[in-house]
Amino acid sequence: MAPALQASGIVKRYGPLLANDGIDLDVARGEVHAVMGENGAGKSTLMSILYGMQAPDGGTIRLDGVAVRFRSPAEAIAHGLGMVHQAFKLFSSLTVWENIVYGREPRRGPFIDGAAARRAAVALAERYGLAVDPGALVARLSVGVRQRVEILKALYREARVLILDEPTAVLTPPERDVLFAVLRRLVVDGRSVIFVTHKLDEVLAISDRVTVLRAGRVAARMTTRETSAREIVRAMTGRVVADRPDRVSMPQGAALLHAEAITVRGDGRVLVADANLSVNGGEVVGIAGVAGNGQTELVEALVGLRAVASGRVQVNGRDVTQSDVAARREAGLAYIPEDRAAVGTAPTASAADNLAMGFHRRPPLRRGWKLDGTAVRDWARRLIARFDIRIGSERTPVATLSGGNMQKVVLARELSHAAPVLIAEQPTRGLDVGAAEFVHGELLAERARGRAVLLVSAELSEVMALSDRVLVMFGGRIIADLPAAQADEERLGLLMAGRPGVAA
Amino acid sequence: MSLPPRVPSVVLAVGFAVVAGAVLVAASGGDPLAAYWQIAVGALAPDNLPNTLNWAVPLTGMALAVAIPLRGGMVNLGGDGQLVLGGLVAALVPLYLPLPGVLSMFAAILAAALVAGLYAALAAWGEVRHGVPMLISSLLLSYPAMGLASYLSGFPLRDRSSGLPQTVMIPPDARLPPLGDVLNVGAFAILVIAIAVVVFDRRSVVGYELRLRGLNPRFARYGGIALGRQAVATMFASGGIAGLTGATIVLGAQFRFTDGALVTPNYTWSGLMAALLAGGEPVGTIGAALFFAALQTGGFAMQRETAVPRVLTMVLQALVILFLAARHGLRRRAAP
């Protein structure tokens, strides 16, 4: 019998970069097929080609033995493919059932048959164990439930091959177990699942076979039962990696960042509830938690980008609760934001303009009411050299830079403040291994200089590798404060799922 | 909107607009070549140049007034109201505040800029405090300002001896001294403003902060720029320049406030288009304002000599903006 999906010799070029270099992938009916690889290995490119979002430069795709060529995702869907993206593609102002039937609505006369649509949604949900309320507004749902809606959307369109792109990145361990149960029911039903991930445990737990990509090629093809974690890692990286950056123990100083009983409200909800935290000099404190549990709002409140309903913030011994961003920065706070293109830089502005921000109000860049153009350029050249930013000149817009180099622009600027407190939010998201290691090194260097570092990350491994203490956020609350030694993956996982009782 | 467009796309947009305008003229039975020739002569012949400059002065003022917020990604659509308030205040101060001549003139200009600036800042304050989009509120605020000025000049403060809704003439020693046959010292004031705006845009801390806000407001806020305060201050400057422009017209040319006289020449909207044409970049804005002033001054000659209505120049300006917006889009599509 022909494989459910068979891709052969897929090639995709972006300018000089060969993102996919002759990739073969075949997925049998009724299997969970894991596709593994590090960032930049070519997973995303391959999936977007399979799903019709991009045209390959070479290669063929067959579904059940028939050659197909998709010009759009809609065509891929019509041929029985479904994909759940990392960033969900849902209409949050619409209800669950409206999302599910969108574009394929059951009709009664000129109207939508809402009752039939709900019935269809409920029937699918029950069949595969996907608990959702069809009438709920998507905006009100948790991330885990939204993912179920995405899966239902694909199933409603009769997807026989379902692609899941890093589906567990946004899930708590219990939610992940539910997802796995759903996937098992799907394959029993004769469907196929392509499971894209870089997490080993999950591959071992759920997949039947694994295809490992490295640098745009297939590095290995294995049957899960017959392989081991070590073998997969070797295939992925081509080397043995140290799992922890070296950390020297540091004498700890005074509390440089101190927050008391922070409560943040928005959209009529409590986003952060009574959060207390304190970061000492020479210490990295990590905040772990599934995205969307109040981390972003807490950080914004600390930095002054969001008003607090109550509570107090101290930076370097000064109460800055009533201060704006500029005053808090003045008090000694630097901040690497989560989204470097939307917040951390002005992408269309030159590197010089980007690097001057925050320094432009004091000498040497400022002279009276004037901004000294020569000083701005010199300053930018110095930082570009010191942080080894690969850029044509300081006049080049930062939009032209790679993710890693753009992040270096942010790092260069924020670290140059030599501020006692550094807040880093998802500082390595989307970076390749080398760039991520560079960022980790810089954060630890800050710690070694006796500064206080608050690290927020959805990557548990990152939090565990860098932090002296780990806080866990769930539902807007800080529900645990653990020394690094006690913060193992299992315990953190349970806490992130909001189960402190079990973890303790 | 904030990125200044590259020169060739502007030239191309002007070219398209000229062609489209020619089609319109030909379709309505006119001779486009003759019409355009008359515009050129009417604007640029040595005898006519002073008129062009005279038209360019308030137009440049209004263009700069809009360009300042536009640089920061904000649109001030309330120029008409601010211009009228400035003109009204400039007429009322010398008439009703007993000050000696020159002092009265300066007081009038300052008061005009202050009142119009505060009125414009009101729109920014509405956005910052009450979340009312400035694009809308600045425009809506224009109507009450114009209505009030219209009422005051039509009823309580009207010159009873005149058949028009207008105030009495302001005393001669409070007027702006003439500069040659056509121009007056107001031109000098606008020139100073223009230089100041260019210098501030390129060299100052304030200009840097405004420009970066225009490129990415979230980045500006993250970097410590207080967006609310900045918006209010920027709109104050914008309205202040609009008010000053109104004052120079009243004190330098009309010597009284006449209902509708400031709005009819369309300085506000031509100025807005000039600023949009240059994406708010001041030097480009001034260039565009001069170009539009020439177009409109030439329009008088065209109407006189060829019977093509001079409002055609307004159509041409709008077409330039529309073609430019389309070109912008094309460029964005080429580089996603």
Added chain:
Amino acid sequence: MSVLSPFLVHSAVQAITPILLAALAGVLCGQAGVFNIALEGEMLVGAFAGVAGSYLAGSAVAGVAAGALAGAALALILAYGSTVLRGDAIVIGIGINLLASGLTAYLLRQMFGVSGTFDSPAIVGLAPIAIGGLAGVPLLAAALSRQSVLTWFAWALVVLVAVGLFRTPFGLRLRGLGEQPDAAATLGVDVQAWRVGAVLAGGVLAGLAGVQLSLGAVSVFSEDMSAGRGWIAVVAVMLGRNNPLGAAAACVLFGFADAFGLRLQGQGLPNQLTDIAPYVVTLAALILSHRRRQA
């Protein structure tokens, strides 16, 4: 003297129609994800074409058709410019409004040889529709009787648009693609085509709004006679948060403010002051609605 005199109600209903039609246009565009600030210009062109069509063909129907067509023709610039060419909808909107102002003034001179106002007995206005049998209920009679066909059409359209948006596949797709164009495109919806369609349909409605201005209560065209009503419609869309019923409610408020101004004029207040009533009410409503949303 009662505040709600029959005259006031009648003129309010009349004043609401153009704003309501334009607001419905704005709702369609807003739901499709296009911020349409060109309503003012589309309305003005509709008003001119309405008078021109009626005058040249000697029939109000021709005026209505011409107005609708002209509105759509102008909307084509926004439809194409903001979607296919991906231009800035705000800049294009400003450009369209100025183009409409200049173009109508130009054509007024070239076609009819006048400037300012064009008034002729040959312009056939929209016949008011008399409704009998309401003599017993004076306010209702004042509201409903002797209104133009466009007034009836506008209110029927409120219902139609509401039902269409919230009960049909058509509306579901429009609402979805306006919020998340990417997601809609993935599911096979041609986002650009839908947006172009919504903006063009909006152009027709805004054009009809203009026709109501120039052929509804009076039969004249004067330069810039839309006088900010298109902007008030934009505000009505914002206040109604893209919901046709909410927008209609806002329009009613503005219509009564407008008529109330007229009424004050009857009391001897100069029109320069009473004309600002709708704008002041609009601003106040914007501030209040934000306050409420915050609470």
